[in-house]
Every structure is written in C-alpha cells, then in structure tokens.
Amino acid sequence: MKIIVIGGTGLIGSQVVHQLQQAGHEAIAASPNTGVNTLTGEGLSEVLQGAQIVVDVSNSPSFADEPVMHFFKTSNENLLPTEKTAGVQHHIALSVVGTQKLQASGYFRAKQVQEDLIRASGVPYTIVHATQFFEFAGGIVQMSLSGNQVVLPDANIQPIASKDVAAFMATTALAAPAGKILEIGGPEKFRMTAWIRQYVQATHKNVEVVADAAALYSGAPLDADTLTPEAAVHLGPTKYADWIAQPENQR
Secondary structure, X not given: OEEEEEOOOOHHHHHHHHHHHHOXXXXXXXXXXXXXXXXXXXXXXXXXXXXXXXXXXXXXXXXXXXXXXXXXXXXXXXXXXXXXXXOOOEEEEEEEOOHHHOOOOHHHHHHHHHHHHHHHOOOOEEEEEEOOEHHHHHHHHHHOEEOOEEEEEOOEEOOXXXXXXXXXHHHHHOOOOOOOEEEEEOOOOEEHHHHHHHHHHHOOOOOEEEEEOOXXXXXXXXXXXXXXXXXXXXXXXXXXXXXXXXHHHOO
C-alpha cells in the first residue's frame, strides 16, 4: 500500500514512515527537503499519484499568528483537493487535545481551520488529537522562563511519548476512516508543574517551577483539564519517569 507521510522527516513523521516500512508498506516521507512542499504545491501531484493513504503530521516553522495561519490554511487548501483528485481513500491528520477550547491562541485557531478544511474536503478522514509530547518539556521551560522561575498554568497535563504517538498514527493509517476526532494521551495525568519539575530535576537545571492561575499556554488561558483527553481511545504505555531516565532524553 502506498502511504504518503506529510512532514515525514520530522520527529513524528520519521517514526511513522519507519514503522509503516517495517510493516511492508510503501511509505514515503514528503517534506520540502524531499521535494514536496504543501505551501507551494511543489511535488504534490507527483507524490500522491497512486497513493491510497495520506498521513499529515506537518507543523508550521513559525508559531506567530499570521505565519501559522498561513501555513495550515494554505497547506491544506493545496493538499486536500490534490488528494481528492488522486483518489486518496484516507486522510489522517495529527492535531492537539483541547484545540477547540484554545481559540484565544493564534496557533490553535490555525489548527481549527486545518480541521475544518479536512471535514469539508470530501476525503475520508481521521483526526487524531494528541496531548503534549514528552519531548516538549524543554520547550515549555524555555517559553515559560521568567528570570530564574518557570511560571506555568495551574492546570493538568497528560503527556505522551512521541514514539507512542507515531505507533498510533501508523495503526490508524491502516484502519478504516473514523470520520471524527480520536483522542490519545499518556498513561499518567500530572499537574503541569509536577511534570516540568521531573524534567528540570533530570536535566539538572537551576530553576524554580511555580504555578500561576493567570499564566497562559501558547497565549490561551487554561481550565484544569483543557490539555487532557475527555474520552481517550488510547493511552500510550510509556511512563515519563522511565523515558526521562534515559540519557538520550535528558536534553
């Protein structure tokens, strides 16, 4: 089976491609550095010829409001009609748990536009909402740093290992289109401060982690469980303590 992975050279995409290839499928990584650009349309028609399935795990290089909206809107306006013309039978897109509740954020407004375009495209689809990846902890520290403090929303989080996301995306690619959102998360729910403290301790960073009820996440206010699944269909098996104990993950 020919499966195109948009964003197939990134963190999730490269793992999805590998897993599908190991299962015997013709999985092709499609990204600008392989000659496929969803923003310009370059290489799309050619790579989609004969493809049955498309997995879109691409992300915007900029999270600023205008560039991120341009990325998701333009990319999907190019990709989805080309898929329909090519006869693609299943479009699977990776999005984020809580997207519909985070519309004060430009990033999540752009993700909502992506999801709306998928629903209206006429291509059978599945949208996967995942929680934050374990690999994002360092980035959350950087964007939340104020002096010597990491100031986080007073909210819960249920992070998941990227390898578990990739495994679910690969499995979903081979299943029938769900025609709806499927939520996935990690095996454990933490306070966001508790999760980031684990990361800070493991990586020996000299910062204090504190909660602030007024702190924003990607520009949006959070309720206690905005970032946790309401009805997860799958929980990744990897526990954060086991993952962060591995030296290669202590970055």
